[in-house]
Amino acid sequence: MTVGAINPDIQDIITSLKDKPGALLPILHGIQDLLGYVPSETVPAIADTLNLSRAEVHGVISFYHYFRNNPPGKTTVHVCRAESCQAMGAMGLERHIKQQLGIDYHETTQDGAFSLEPVYCLGLCASSPNITVGHDIHGKVTAEYFDKLIAETKGAV
DSSP states (O other): OOOOOHHHHHHHHHHHHHHHHTTTTHHHHHHHHHSSSSOGGGGHHHHHHHHHHEEEEEEHHHTTTTSSOOOOEEEEEEEOOHHHHTTTTTTHHHHHHHHHHTTTTTTOOTTTEEEEESSSOOOGGGGGGEEEEEEEEEEEEEEEHHHHHHHHHHHOO
16 A cells, blocks of 8 residues: 555544445545545545545545535535525525625635535524524524624634
8 A cells, every 4th residue: 555645644544444335435524524625635545545546536525515625714604505495595695695705615715714515404494594604503594694694703713
């Protein structure tokens, strides 16, 4: 097994999970849980350990929107895209959020403060539209309420 100089914690994740059935996904989740993303420099070590091509590992990372290949912002905003939220104005809210942050889904603001991600149900359908800002869930979100949440989050950073 040829492994370049990677973070020892990442190597521990790879080594401890390599023998699990379907080990690739648990390894990728473990790395993302540790760092918040899966650095491209880890792909060769994962591929070598699992006897996969680098393209196969990269393909899985790029296929699943959950995995990031660059560091997330300090705060992640998730916008619910489920039917209930869409019926209650989430698409307009989504446009507003993208405009206010100046980014699209799976991107991070230039200052590194915010990342934007879609989510497909937060379980608060009666309070649609819903978002999370960091770990806090917010319901019945309007453009004005979003702007207030972001201003408060920036003030706390």
